[in-house]
Amino acid sequence: MDTIDSGILAPVVDEDGAPFWEYAARGELRIQACADEDCGELRFPPRPCCPHCRSFDSEWRRMSGRGRIWSYVLPHPPLLPGYAAQAPYNAIVVELVDAPRIRLVGNLVSGPDAPLNSVHPARLRIGAPVRVTFSPLTPGITVPRWLLERP
Template sequence: MTTSADELLLPLVDEDGAPFWEYVAHGELRIQACADCGRLRFPPRPCCPHCQSFGSEWRRMSGRGRIWSYVIPHPPLLPAYAALAPYNAIVVELVEDPLIRLAGNVVSAVDAPLNSVDPARLRIGAPVRVVFTQLTPGVTVPRWLLERP
């Protein structure tokens, strides 16, 4: 992660993960899959951990998942994050493959701040759907909205 001018952490994009971030910038959640055995893999990497193939493709996901885990960070926090406390950090398991898990935050709307959801509303297993938030020009991240039951 790198830090922006306002001190929020930004993704550090490497060669293997670059396609993921390019799709996110276009409002698509895609996960790398093996072109030979078909298994999804995240984080992206050159070789399939299941069959050792170097063939890959990027599959579009539904953008739906469930909260697998979450925390409400407490001080000491980086100054930009301390101003937003309390906020959440979550891990989402995708409906397409519960072993594919993405870190992020639950927010109340696409451009809402990290502290826009009352932490008391979070539950393990709660359904969520992805949204895409532009943090700075050229940097978009996936975030999550709670689904209504």
Template structure:
């Protein structure tokens, strides 16, 4: 489904704040990590990152490495593209992934055929709720971002 002319990525990058900076630091190393409460007896995972644990109100936190495995919890194929910079790659997908290690944690991204593949590299007909996926990392506009590929049986 991918078109050789659609390889160029739009220059849309995340805004990095103090709470989320470690997520991007680990992504640059090819690691998917999630913030966790470091208070004794709590250890709740949380995403998006924030300074205070919503369960026990502790300000102590650490970043736990995840396996990168998950399943598609939801998805959308925008028609027409919501952002003009993405028009050349339509139809592309945006998926919500429920992490296998932390089912209450859900991350948004794109399902692609390979880490550096264009956003339209997966036929939208292949998208299925519950499909198993694996995190991969790609450099986009000077940042390393997590993406998702279908897990092989």
């Protein structure tokens, strides 16, 4: 992770993960999958070789963008100065409905452009249904964030 001018962490885009960020910029949640016809396993984070069959063939499958909160944390105190003004904020782990073994880390927010502290901590629940939204973080980087299905 790199920090941007505001002190917020930004992802480091590498060759394996670049398609994930390109799809996110288009508002699509896609997960890398093995393209071997006998395997087809989804994998995240992206990597060059399938850990199941060792194939180097891959494709990017579109997900519904729906999931459930698998875990969460409320950082206290904020560890980086860029986050101090947004405390208390959350960091959540989302288990995808389409791929229960795939879990993504992000933030639960009240809207696509809402700040990280826009959802009161008391509203966080393990198992709560969420759906993805996409927020531009810097020019060229759009990150997935999460909205409650039933706010």
